[in-house]
Amino acid sequence: MLIFGDEVMDAPKGWELIEDRLMAEYKFLDFASAKQFVDAVSELSEKENHHPDIHFGWGYVVIELFTHDQEKVTELDYQLAEKISSLKPE
């Protein structure tokens, strides 16, 4: 849970605050399908002009969100998390 101004927000479904980063892990069947998701997240982050740190390999993608110029997780990260989640409905 994070408090932005007067607003209290829960992490989007599938996301967790770990060591001050908003994180989510997605599982895939192989490298190619993990990479496809990385491509979609990258395209979205360019469009939103807000860029995650991305970790991936055979069968998995981990997305890490943080607003570097404010040195904390902000609403911008929560908004991008929601949009990333909508790219891959569970």
Place this chain on the structure above:
Amino acid sequence: MLIFGDEVMDAPKGWELIEDRLMAEYKFLDFASAKQFVDAVSELSEKENHHPDIHFGWGYVVIELFTHDQEKVTELDYQLAEKISSLKPE
């Protein structure tokens, strides 16, 4: 330095053995150019059928090589490291 059979190999230039992984970090000017390198490494790793763990974000790519089915760094990792390095001459 690693010993494979009778052969002693130094890590390729720019690569280091860190916590039993063969690692290299590459710097870029922005997210898009980091992503372009990720695309090239991904394509190569599909062709070689040997897949790294890849970490990237704004201005950087970290490649982590390990042969998971042998639970150690092998010659295969050294060979892929050389090929990855040749994708981005320093």
